[in-house]
Amino acid sequence: MSTQAEIIALPPRLRWRRVSLRLGDFPLIPTLILLSVALVAIFANVLAPHNPEVGSLAARFRPPFWQTGGSTQYFLGTDQLGRDVLSRLIFGARVSMIVGFTAVIFAGVVGTGLGIISGYLGGWVDQVIMRLTDTWLALPALTFAIFLAAIVGPSMWNIVIILGITYWTRYARVIRGEVLSLKEREFVRLAIVAGCSKWTIMRRHILPNVINSAIVLGTLMLGVVIITEATLSFLGVGVPPPQPAWGLMLSDGKQGLMVGRWWLTIFPGCCIMLMVLSANLLGDWLRVKLDPQLRQL
Amino acid sequence: MKQYIGRRVGYSLLSLFLLSLTIFFFVRVTGDPAALLVEPGASEADIAAIHHQFGLDRPLWVQYAIFMASLFHGDLGQSFYYRMPVMEIYLSRLPNSLILAVVAMGLSLLIGIPSGILAAVRVGRFWDSAGKVFALLGLSLPSFWVGLVLILVFSVYLGWLPSSGAGTPLHLIMPAFALGWYFAAAHMRLTRSSMLEVLGSEYVKLARIKGLPESLVIAKHAFKNALIPVLTLAGINLVIMVNVAVVVETVFAWPGIGRLLYEGITFRDFPVVQGVVIMGGAMIVTVNLLVDILYAVIDPRIRLER
Numbered sequence: 380m381s382t383q384a385e386i387i388a389l390p391p392r393l394r395w396r397r398v399s400l401r402l403g404d405f406p407l408i409p410t411l412i413l414l415s416v417a418l419v420a421i422f423a424n425v426l427a428p429h430n431p432e433v434g435s436l437a438a439r440f441r442p443p444f445w446q447t448g449g450s451t452q453y454f455l456g457t458d459q460l461g462r463d464v465l466s467r468l469i470f471g472a473r474v475s476m477i478v479g480f481t482a483v484i485f486a487g488v489v490g491t492g493l494g495i496i497s498g499y500l501g502g503w504v505d506q507v508i509m510r511l512t513d514t515w516l517a518l519p520a521l522t523f524a525i526f527l528a529a530i531v532g533p534s535m536w537n538i539v540i541i542l543g544i545t546y547w548t549r550y551a552r553v554i555r556g557e558v559l560s561l562k563e564r565e566f567v568r569l570a571i572v573a574g575c576s577k578w579t580i581m582r583r584h585i586l587p588n589v590i591n592s593a594i595v596l597g598t599l600m601l602g603v604v605i606i607t608e609a610t611l612s613f614l615g616v617g618v619p620p621p622q623p624a625w626g627l628m629l630s631d632g633k634q635g636l637m638v639g640r641w642w643l644t645i646f647p648g649c650c651i652m653l654m655v656l657s658a659n660l661l662g663d664w665l666r667v668k669l670d671p672q673l674r675q676l
Numbered sequence: 677m678k679q680y681i682g683r684r685v686g687y688s689l690l691s692l693f694l695l696s697l698t699i700f701f702f703v704r705v706t707g708d709p710a711a712l713l714v715e716p717g718a719s720e721a722d723i724a725a726i727h728h729q730f731g732l733d734r735p736l737w738v739q740y741a742i743f744m745a746s747l748f749h750g751d752l753g754q755s756f757y758y759r760m761p762v763m764e765i766y767l768s769r770l771p772n773s774l775i776l777a778v779v780a781m782g783l784s785l786l787i788g789i790p791s792g793i794l795a796a797v798r799v800g801r802f803w804d805s806a807g808k809v810f811a812l813l814g815l816s817l818p819s820f821w822v823g824l825v826l827i828l829v830f831s832v833y834l835g836w837l838p839s840s841g842a843g844t845p846l847h848l849i850m851p852a853f854a855l856g857w858y859f860a861a862a863h864m865r866l867t868r869s870s871m872l873e874v875l876g877s878e879y880v881k882l883a884r885i886k887g888l889p890e891s892l893v894i895a896k897h898a899f900k901n902a903l904i905p906v907l908t909l910a911g912i913n914l915v916i917m918v919n920v921a922v923v924v925e926t927v928f929a930w931p932g933i934g935r936l937l938y939e940g941i942t943f944r945d946f947p948v949v950q951g952v953v954i955m956g957g958a959m960i961v962t963v964n965l966l967v968d969i970l971y972a973v974i975d976p977r978i979r980l981e982r
Contacts, residue, residue, distance in 0.1 A: 510687070510690060511694070513691065514690065514691040514694045514695065517691045517957070517960055517961050517964055518956075518957050518960065519916060519919040519920060519953075519960055521919075521922065522920070522922065522937065522952070522953050522956045523953065523957075525922060525937065525941065525949075525953075526699070526702075526950070526953040527702060529940075529941045529949055530702050530946075530949075531702075602815070606818045609818055610818060610820065613820055613923060614922065614923065614926065614938060614941065615941065616941055629820070629821060632824075633824065633927070636828060636832065636839075637827075637831070637832060637839060638832075639832050639833070641828055641832075644821075644824045644825070644828060645825070645828075648821040648824065648825065651818055651821065652816055652817055652818075652821070655816040655817075655818075656812065656813070656816040659812055659815060659816055660812070
């Protein structure tokens with residue numbers, strides 16, 4: 380019986396060891412941070428102790444609970460309208476997550492699509508798309524995003540579109556380069572011989588092979604996109620008030636800074652930093668694991 | 677060589693053309709500029725008069741031709757808010773932005789190059805890891821938040837430095853640091869990788885075989901060559917700095933171009949916003965062109981590439 384038990388017990392342990400070897404330097408903490416921010420964003424309604432957009436003017440500028448004058452009712456203090464900072468941070472996670480992920484995906488879909496088309500079709504299509512990419516890359520991204528945001532007006536979904544328009548080129552460049560070498564490979568030639576249409580080849584044979592790079596780029600772009608969103612909101616052309624966005628909270632907190640209302644500046648900034656840092660660490664790890672070609676990026 | 681330069685100049689002109697087209701398109705299509713000029717509730721006739729005054733009632737391509745023609749004359753239009761030519765305001769703010777960018781660049785090189793060299797020489801050891809953490813922090817912290825925290829520490833609590841404005845060298849320290857921080861990380865990364873590449877090359881091996889002490893190999897042979905790409909990047913970054921300083925200048929109320937852009941946004945002063953973006957784009961396209969040509973002069977292999 381005991382030998383049989385051993386045999387049964389062996390494979391899972393072996394499997395576990397193999398996984399742990401492969402995940403050796405897996406950035407556990409950054410992943411946990413990103414996951415918990417995602418959970419906080421999803422369950423914001425349940426987690427937030429107060430309404431993030433409505434405050435009571437009687438309770439303005441309360442400091443965090445451990446300082447004199449603070450109370451556990453408002454855990455991390457209140458802002459200039461008496462709104463609970465913690466609740467605003469929790470709902471701000473939702474804004475950052477939505478904007479970050481949709482903008483990265485939007486830019487990724489556009490950039491990857493154009494990169495594949497450009498690389499696979501070549502010729503004048505390639506010329507047009509690459510010239511456009513070069514032009515776009517030559518523009519100062521932040522100034523350009525500010526300009527677009529100032530013109531179309533502040534709104535969360537406008538920001539997503541603007542960030543997508545601003546950052547798609549990063550994908551297009553890299554993906555095109557990969558497609559150029561992929562299309563010389565045998566499986567693509569065989570597909571051509573088998574009579575697949577160009578569209579089918581791009582969708583069935585090229586796309587699955589570049590999706591890794593797109594994911595790595597996307598993770599690395601997440602940090603850039605979140606910082607840009609915060610910057611736009613800080614300048615007043617991003618997410619409009621009274622919606623709780625971290626960049627907007629920093630902008631509101633600026634007036635209180637000089638009289639030492641530090642909690643309005645420190646907390647939102649730490650949230651941005653944690654999230655961007657986690658995204659960058661995870662992206663770096665993914666880059667090394669999934670796609671050695673991108674190591675030089 | 678001539679052909680190469682010709683092609684590069686062509687691409688740059690194309691870039692500028694597309695930039696102007698995008699800006700023109702967005703301003704005209706996404707809203708009526710006249711609506712921003714009049715008081716809310718103005719009559720139809722008022723709006724029509726403004727349309728006529730600014731030529732907005734003409735066909736789009738005529739408007740674009742006029743827009744381009746005035747651009748070529750260095751005319752960026754009239755600011756709604758200041759009632760002055762945008763070009764004049766821009767040029768009056770440019771020196772401030774340049775001072776800030778130069779000091780921030782100096783700081784970032786002063787931090788980035790030594791730490792990059794240290795990381796490359798001690799690759800895989802403590803200083804390398806410390807450098808990695810520093811670079812990650814540099815790339816992950818929003819520059820405006822660094823600025824706010826600096827104000828909190830050095831102006832509010834310690835009271836050492838003025839929190840905003842310009843005039844004395846003391847005013848420069850915090851904005852320059854907030855702006856230079858991000859670039860210091862970028863310069864550190866490049867110095868490290870470029871230094872590693874040089875340290876692995878044949879002539880460094882030869883210098884070592886010759887029996888030179890390691891410090892001399894690094895200082896005399898490796899350092900100089902490793903510096904070339906870093907200084908090139910620094911040149912490009914200087915121009916980028918002038919243009920990304922918007923937020924830092926806003927935080928510290930530094931009277932530069934970034935601050936001008938911010939004022940343009942808050943006062944809905946479109947000619948100013950448009951002018952700053954066009955000038956920024958033109959600057960960056962020009963610098964990229966110069967770098968491309970310079971590289972081709974130095975390294976003939978680049979010329980032959982497509």
